[in-house]
Amino acid sequence: MTQQQLGLxxxxxxxxxxxxxxxxxxxxxxxQELIGRxxxxxxxxxxxxAFEGNRRVASFGYRYDYALQRLAEADPIPDxxxxxxxxxxxxxxxxxxxxxxxxxxxxxxxxxxxxxxxxPHFDKVLGLSLGAPCKFRFRRRSGDKWERHTLEALPRSLxxxxxxxxxxxxxxxxxxxxxxxxxxxRTMKGR
Ligand SMILES: O=C(O)CCC(=O)C(=O)O
Ligand SMILES: [Fe+2]
Numbered sequence: 140m141t142q143q144q145l146g147l148x149x150x151x152x153x154x155x156x157x158x159x160x161x162x163x164x165x166x167x168x169x170x171q172e173l174i175g176r177x178x179x180x181x182x183x184x185x186x187x188x189a190f191e192g193n194r195r196v197a198s199f200g201y202r203y204d205y206a207l208q209r210l211a212e213a214d215p216i217p218d219x220x221x222x223x224x225x226x227x228x229x230x231x232x233x234x235x236x237x238x239x240x241x242x243x244x245x246x247x248x249x250x251x252x253x254x255x256x257x258x259p260h261f262d263k264v265l266g267l268s269l270g271a272p273c274k275f276r277f278r279r280r281s282g283d284k285w286e287r288h289t290l291e292a293l294p295r296s297l298x299x300x301x302x303x304x305x306x307x308x309x310x311x312x313x314x315x316x317x318x319x320x321x322x323x324x325r326t327m328k329g330r
Contacts, residue, residue, distance in 0.1 A: 176220075233326065
């Protein structure tokens with residue numbers, strides 16, 4: 140029997156390989172400014188095939204068209220996002236300009252996001268949290284069970300989803316308790 144089947148992990152707090160997290164990535168002033176910017180975007184209810192999700196989003200650079208199941212071009216990444224995108228690239232050790240897609244999302248209280256992996260067109264995924272905290276949950280199949288991990292994503296924090304966290308683990312956010320915004324930065328695979 141393996142350690143895993145016995146429920147014995149080397150470190151139960153370790154979490155998925157390829158997941159990195161930094162608290163206080165930006166200060167409260169920058170957070171308020173970014174919230175102001177995102178809140179005044181023409182956010183659209185997330186369209187997932189015939190269903191309408193409840194979170195509201197705006198995509199820049201590229202957007203994934205769920206109806207056509209392909210990437211489409213979107214408005215260019217706005218100037219006000221560029222400094223924090225550059226800061227996120229530097230923290231992740233990515234070349235300047237690697238972030239080619241930016242997704243701004245608003246979650247009202249009671250809204251979350253279901254289990255998924257981000258589209259394979261994208262490579263690395265970075266996420267800046269604004270407003271309310273959330274539980275950022277991860278799971279992956281392990282035999283007939285799920286291996287799980289929860290990251291408490293605090294406002295002003297940044298996460299990086301790369302490696303196994305990106306390729307093997309799914310993530311989701313249960314309904315948030317108060318309004319949360321996120322700015323997600325994605326690099327592109329093979330571009
Ligand atoms: O709000 C977030 O931090 C992440 C949202 C997410 O997982 C996604 O849009 O793919
Ligand atoms: Fe995601």
